[in-house]
Amino acid sequence: MTATKSASAPSGSAAAGVEENVACPFCGILCDDLEVERSVAGLKVTKNGCSLAIAGFERPVIAASPQIGGRDVTLAEAVAEAARLIRVARLPLFGGLGTDVEGMRAVMATAERAGGVVDHAFSEGQYRNFEVLQTSGWFMSTLTEVRNRADLIVIVGSDVHTLHPRFFERIVATPEPMFLAAGQKRTVVFIGEGLDASAATGGSIGEVLTLSCPIVAVGEVMSALRARTKGTPLAVDTVAGIPIVQIDDLAERCRKAQYGVMVWAPPSLAYPSADLTVRVVSDLVKDLNVTTRFAGLALGGNEGAVSAGAVATWQSGFPMRVSYASGQPEYDSTRYAANRLLASGETDLLVWIATFSPDLTPPASAVPTILIGVPGMTIDKTPLVTIPIGTPGLDHAGRLVRCDNVVSLPLKNLHRSTLPAAADVLASIEHAL
Amino acid sequence: MLIKLTGGKIYDPANGIDGEVRDIYVRDGRIVNASADERVGQEYNLKGRVVMAGGIDPHTHIGGGKVTIGRMMMTEDHIGNEVARTAITRAGCGHAVPSTLTAGYRYAEMGYTACFEPAMLPANARQAHMEMGDTPMVDKGAFVMLGSDDFLLRAMAGNKGMEFIKDYIAWTMHAAQALAVKVVNPGGISAFKFNQRQLDLDEKHVHYGQSPRDILLTLARGLKELGVTHPLHVHGCNLGVPGNDETTLATIRAMEGLPVHLTHVQFHSYGTEGDMKFSSGAPRIAELLNKNTNVSIDVGQIMFGQTCTASGDSMRQYGNTKSAAPKKWVVMDIECDAGCGVVPMKYRDKSFVNALQWAIGLELFLLVDDPWRLFLTTDHPNGAPFTTYPHLIRLLMDRGFRNDMLQKIHPGAQAATILHSIKREYSLYEIAIMTRAGPAKSLGLKDRGHLGGGASADITVYEDKADREAMFQVPELVFKNGELIVKNGVIVKSVQGATHVARPEYDRHIEGPLRDYFDRYHTVRMSNFRVGDDEIIGHDKGSIIVQPSKSRVKAA
Structure with missing residues (x-):
């Protein structure tokens, strides 16, 4: 050739x-x-x-x-x-x-x-994922599965809308997910600050919540969420500025979700050792699967x-x-x-x-x-x-x-x-x- | 040019030839019936050598997303197993989950000329074919996975009828470029997405109300009526669960005489007797298999050492994650279509459970009478890497060696198996059935797996060594389409094999409801879902061989 x-x-x-x-x-x-x-x-x-x-x-x-x-x-x-x-x-x-x-x-x-x-x-971004895959693994989902099944979608520290302008339209706000009951809406939670939530509206989207914290602190928040999901006490009132009651509320929503999804885009987690954030999110997903169904969804890959x-x-x-x-x-x-x-x-x-x-x-x-x-x-x-x-x-x-x-x-x-x-x-x- | 292979001992069970000394002639890539006075361009003197068709592996996970997840995850298993490029072969790596190129070379070096990926998800078919395209030397093909896909389950729950479902099965085979259809934990992969943690044969899927029995019968009937040669390839319920011997027995009976292939039965032959509540169900299962000629199996033998399991069975693989070694794993829910689970395993001969798994596999091999209905597999890489086949063959052919190995395993497992008392030793003829003629017949590979006139000249020549492991490890000569590709176990020419597919008839009207389904729910358009021929053969990746299907018949 x-x-x-x-x-x-x-x-x-x-x-x-x-x-x-x-x-x-x-x-x-x-x-x-x-x-x-x-x-x-x-x-x-x-x-x-x-x-x-x-x-x-x-x-x-x-x-x-x-x-x-x-x-x-x-x-x-x-x-x-x-x-x-x-x-x-x-x-x-x-x-x-x-x-x-x-x-x-x-x-x-x-x-x-x-x-x-x-x-x-x-690669810098991709390795935030590869490191986790190679050391502990994870439980993941795919776009069509999330679109039709998720009743709780947590956006972890990632400006998804900027990286993927049609993600919310095609995956989250989609009008008739196969497995949401008639009238059932999905909840969308943003963790971080400065994340564009403008597209998280309409269709099958119900409540939209934001837990605001600096992006570099997202790992800390996810660790706290993991601890609270397991019922581990935390002797603090706030984590990275987020009141612990809000974290407890999200922990409860995660435990009660039929099919929850943690979404992140590795390029957004642009701070040192961000693979540890991906790790804690993946471990949290693993914990939640002991009783309910939960999965991760990694975006990026441009x-x-x-x-x-x-x-x-x-x-x-x-x-x-x-x-x-x-x-x-x-x-x-x-x-x-x-x-x-x-x-x-x-x-x-x-x-x-x-x-x-x-x-x-x-x-x-x-x-x-x-x-x-x-x-x-x-x-x-x-x-x-x-x-x-x-x-x-x-x-x-x-x-x-x-x-x-x-x-x-x-x-x-x-x-x-x-x-x-x-x-x-x-x-x-x-x-x- | 006419090539003559002179004076070898021919083991060609498809043509009833058992070790007779005969000459084989090859012209233009095919075995031909030449007369003795024709001019021979090249002659190989094979006096005393054993000659068989090229080996065919009917169940080996060589390509597709889950295998590449395994490759990506098993870094430490690659290290020390890197392979340098040579003048004619590419670099690569691997032991448990080798790179695509290395897998192709290793198969050829072992005398195999075809291997079949048994778990191609429709949503991942394009990638599976890309990976198989990067697997040189061997022919390949794939079985497309159905049975937990929402389109089928909706059609069954909505009583769409057999003709509709058959159209869908056939359409999917075309779209995914498949040779056969596999079902994995029927309905269970989907049920797991609804938080069901097990689904026994007659348990109902919580959302669709269908049971694994319903799904098995629908798909098995569908394939039979579509005229697809390979029957439904079944990875049953409850993989790895002690007590699943009952499920396997019930599954055989449930098929009501329909043709079916039960895969990696070793993983489905576990009883609950004894102090450890783990025992061999192999004798009972073999007994029932011997009476049910509609059923073929492959074993999925385990071998001791490091490997990595990769399966579409997300439900059961999730259950197995606690045994992961090293402690990492990936499980996925996929595209309203399927799932997967990738869990590294290290089978240890000093573990009671692993040792008994090993013995159960061997019991199955030795207690099932008919080698035409039993194929040699390790379910690569789930039981062990395919590179252990020569060792496995020796275990089957050499009782003294087998009993020596048996002495080394966990004493509790030795006491829990009847292996020591089994006298059977496989003959070369039976090995040729299990590794060539049987798989070719079952998969409907018309001109593969035999050495008669018209067959593709995929031929393996072995030295007749008493040590069968050494013999099968390093074949003296391997021919692919009449070309010498391996000499004394070393690649001498790099070639690209063909991709085998089957294309049963379907009514194009099925694309109406399918298009509607894709547009409403999917993230890929129907037209982009289909894998085109040019995607498989483009960029010098070989050819497509369409294996014939019988005429479609209406539902009874």
């Missing part, structure tokens, strides 16, 4: 028309009910588009050529130079990894052959983070932060973290892959970079090689794994442009290694 298509022609060849049941790759919940209209002017989301979908689908395609050191070259020349740089690098780092399953398969094959390291741009973790795991055994320097996968979630390798200079070449958003730019570092990204990325330092690529679900077909790690969705080719797929570009590079 070689990438021979010209990347300079910005517009695709397909006729104008409307596509239904389009899956959106621009956040981790992968809504697939969009309607997208294609015309000479580009794509327009005509139904079920949120702000992220509109920004993503309707972003104009900028004409861009492959470059070596800022100078326009052919795709073949760029591929050959990228392969040369990877070949001579001591420890190439494959970062960003904002791509689909096919792209990630190609990343793994290339990194393996190159003796490189793989790590996703959002920029293909879930797909990257899934493919890396089934191919290597490890979710991310794997080095193939010795030929075999070597796992170390501290040592092989991209930011650490970049800061320490242990990597001498960054291969950055970003197929969804021009905002997913490489972190500032002194390490030379090969950029395999969508056109229009703004980067301080000119990359050694730049290869403009298409977006899965717009410029070519693809597949992504959803945030719940169960469902994956097919992404359509909307023929927006003839930009090549990252998978094909990487396959060409691998072939040339």
